[in-house]
Amino acid sequence: MYALSLVPTSLLSLLLAWFMPLAHANYFVVQQPSQGTQWTNGQANPVQWTKGVGDGVVMTDIEMSRISVDGLIFVAQNVPTSPGSINIFIQDLPEADDYYLLFLNSTVGVMYGTSPRFSVSGSSNASSPIANAPTVSVSGAPNPTDVFATTFPALANGVAVPGWKAVEGAMPQLLALFGTMAVCLLSGAWIVL
Template identity: 55%
Template sequence: MSPSILPYHLRVLLAALILPLAAHAYFQVSSPAKGAQWANGQTYPVTWEKGLLDGVDTFDLELSRMSTDGLIFIAKDVPSTIKTVNVAFQSLPAADDYFLLFLNSTHGVVYGNSQQFSILQSIPSNATAPQPDANQPTVTVSGGPNPTAAFVTTFPPSANGAAGWEAVSGWGPHALALAGVVTAALSGGAWAVL
């Protein structure tokens, strides 16, 4: 075994501080898939998977195009407990450079984005009809980007946005990290006094 440059308590502290950052990296959008062709007049399920302990309780869903400026605000404060939102497209400009953004629009933090997909004027005759999830909410989006428009829908807050310690699943790692920081601060103070 080779000796470590950092003492054990500092390695534990660094691991406790870095571990929560790694959880934010997991937000995968499964639908729309790359190259998907969606059409006006149809409703499609937007699906995703996200990390369990990433600290993301809600997020906003926006539609964007690569070749033009502007966003279409779809849904605000989508609860992370659901995994699908049905989106109905009505009279959006046809193009092949759309993508969905999953983000916190207040702070500008992007959690994930979909692959590039197309929106057609109408569904091709040889295409199969989309299968929206009847048990999930549906949001209808129409028109092009409008910087003065609000989100099409805003989900209600769950538990007023606050949760007690007993309601927070997995709070143990956070308590351990806090205890590590306090221990390191006390150790540093004691070391400075000596």
């Protein structure tokens, strides 16, 4: 506690106002593939997830990786997180039982969630694809120099524009902005006096 008393309160207020919008918990759970799911080469395999409401995550990148082999398979970029489903058609993937999916923002390196471990085989006992969900095709072994198999059109980034209208998410930004300005003005007046 003594160390914090050495920091000027104006600096602490500015830091708290700056980082307050970041202090919320994200919720991103992958339901499919589940533990023990077996994907089949030559078929579309379903992927489903649930995410938090109002978390600002409107799109995600999906990558596939293996535990025992270095490298990634870049599945899809800018996948809309709502409605929370996609089909992945796999072809010529090495058969193994140590695959998992990564859901992230690859631009800034933020991880939203991972799937449980699942397997890829040549037998045909896979789940049926999700109707009305987009399908992405991937093939071959993990290769970190490949590009994403599919890139969806970019969506709005979910950042609310500051303004007087009660736009979703704008009020906390306005409060942080005006709070920061007030602290700066009071700090300047304190120094002058």
